[in-house]
Amino acid sequence: VQGKLDLLQENTHNTVNSLLIETALGLAAKVDIKIENGEDIGLLEGIPFGIKDVFMLQGTLATASSDLLKSYKSSYTATAIQKLLDAGAIPLVKENCDSFGHGSSSENTIFGAVKNAINTELVSGGSSGGSAVNVAKEFTIFSIGGDTGGSIRQPAGFNEVFGFKPTYGKISRYGLMAYASSTDCVGPIANSIEDLRIVLNIMSGKDVRDQTTYGSEEISEEAIDYKTSSVKTVGYFKNFIEADAITDEIKEAFLATLEKIKASGIAIKALDFFDADILVSTYYTLAMAETASNLSRLDGTNYGARIEGENLKDTYSITRSEKFSEETKRRIVGGNQVLSQGFSDAIYLKAQHIRGQISAQFSKDFTEVDLILSPVTPGAPPKIGESLKNPLAMYLSDAYTVGFSLGGLPTLTIPKGTATGLQITADKKKDAAVLQFANFLN
Ligand code: GLN
Numbered sequence: 001v002q003g004k005l006d007l008l009q010e011n012t013h014n015t016v017n018s019l020l021i022e023t024a025l026g027l028a029a030k031v032d033i034k035i036e037n038g039e040d041i042g043l044l045e046g047i048p049f050g051i052k053d054v055f056m057l058q059g060t061l062a063t064a065s066s067d068l069l070k071s072y073k074s075s076y077t078a079t080a081i082q083k084l085l086d087a088g089a090i091p092l093v094k095e096n097c098d099s100f101g102h103g104s105s106s107e108n109t110i111f112g113a114v115k116n117a118i119n120t121e122l123v124s125g126g127s128s129g130g131s132a133v134n135v136a137k138e139f140t141i142f143s144i145g146g147d148t149g150g151s152i153r154q155p156a157g158f159n160e161v162f163g164f165k166p167t168y169g170k171i172s173r174y175g176l177m178a179y180a181s182s183t184d185c186v187g188p189i190a191n192s193i194e195d196l197r198i199v200l201n202i203m204s205g206k207d208v209r210d211q212t213t214y215g216s217e218e219i220s221e222e223a224i225d226y227k228t229s230s231v232k233t234v235g236y237f238k239n240f241i242e243a244d245a246i247t248d249e250i251k252e253a254f255l256a257t258l259e260k261i262k263a264s265g266i267a268i269k270a271l272d273f274f275d276a277d278i279l280v281s282t283y284y285t286l287a288m289a290e291t292a293s294n295l296s297r298l299d300g301t302n303y304g305a306r307i308e309g310e311n312l313k314d315t316y317s318i319t320r321s322e323k324f325s326e327e328t329k330r331r332i333v334g335g336n337q338v339l340s341q342g343f344s345d346a347i348y349l350k351a352q353h354i355r356g357q358i359s360a361q362f363s364k365d366f367t368e369v370d371l372i373l374s375p376v377t378p379g380a381p382p383k384i385g386e387s388l389k390n391p392l393a394m395y396l397s398d399a400y401t402v403g404f405s406l407g408g409l410p411t412l413t414i415p416k417g418t419a420t421g422l423q424i425t426a427d428k429k430k431d432a433a434v435l436q437f438a439n440f441l442n
Helices: 002-009 021-036 079-086 129-136 153-158 193-203 238-242 248-263 276-297 312-323 326-339 344-368 391-396 399-407 431-441
Strands: 016-019 048-052 090-095 142-147 162-165 185-190 233-237 267-271 371-375 411-414 422-425
Touching (some): 021 090, 048 129, 129 142, 142 162, 153 162, 162 193, 233 238, 233 248, 248 371, 267 344, 276 326, 312 326, 344 399, 371 399
Parallel strands (some): 233 267, 233 371
16 A cells, blocks of 8 residues: 555555545554454555545545545545445545546646556546556556546546446445436456456445445356357448548458457347447437536535625636636536527437437347447547647547447457547447456456
8 A cells, every 4th residue: 555655645646636645544544453463455455546536535625536525525435436445445546537527538637637557648538637647557456436437447448447437326426526427337447357347346236325225135156157158140330330530540450350359150240329429429318418417516606616796696707717717617518508498309319219219229139139239439548639729529529438428338348459449339238248258358
């Protein structure tokens, strides 16, 4: 624990928002005593981990990498984090990310852009960029991220680690700052599939504080052994591969991966799917609408910064105008626009309708294929500074991750298959099948 804290303290990748030195050392000392007394310790006891700075951990800063919550301390602990603490894991660090999860590059933060673990001139991806980099640099053994539209999977791909977005509802969102509640998921980033499995098992399960959760059985080691795999057919989206936006490098690597899978006796099926512009506009319409609603609570009265105005209305408006980032404000304004009278039918309800069609398409696809494979992104990680200049290009770069979020499906990025990784997706609640196929490809 001390060694990892030292590494994090010296970190040159801008991954650290706050270090939990006292908490971590205190917990580590307790594990030491247990070991000295010859007591048995659990699988996760003493294992250091990182937490994206959008989770509550009682008594520690929870900033969401935002100016508004820069000094805000959590008054309670998120369910998923509490379960890890109960299992003896040791939290080391609150990790840098895009403010409130808004972004794909971890540049929308007051703590400085997170630098890619492999090439420091490039972005880390986002929004869980700090978490992916800490795992890639082995500053943490695993990190807990949040994934609303790709925020675990895309930075995992950009930093060559594993990142899993489980089925929506498998892990409680209680104590995760809400971005878009209908797609927000909690998930682990780690250096191995086995580590993902262990952490996933601990965090999963029904929680009375999040009514969208369901009880799920533990995923055993045997259940994800690839030798027992019954995968017969794997699908992929033709239009993802034929899109203008995809680079030759990613396309060729992806097609070569499909060929290898085919050579092992598994059938490959090309599927029709929605085009990138439909997926991205549907996702961003809903995500912006939900974030406008969720962030309305941050008005200078209850949480975080408050800039006093002449009256209450001014206080709200000055606090929000000065303390939210440009990107967050863009989303709040966009979200309120699509929800307002005269626009909601044409935009918000239409997006809901298309989301229904996307889900129906997935249900149909999974009668024909066992899994769907996809590149994580159409292109390589941009240089630091580029995404900020062109938000629309950044939104479009999420084209391959957001559809699976709208479907609530379990999706895993493995650091193989293409330069920015490969996504393996299964039908709802088939999280084990995803991990099993990852073992097969690994
Ligand atoms: N890049 C996407 C967005 O900005 C996804 C972010 C996320 O999953 N938190 O909305």
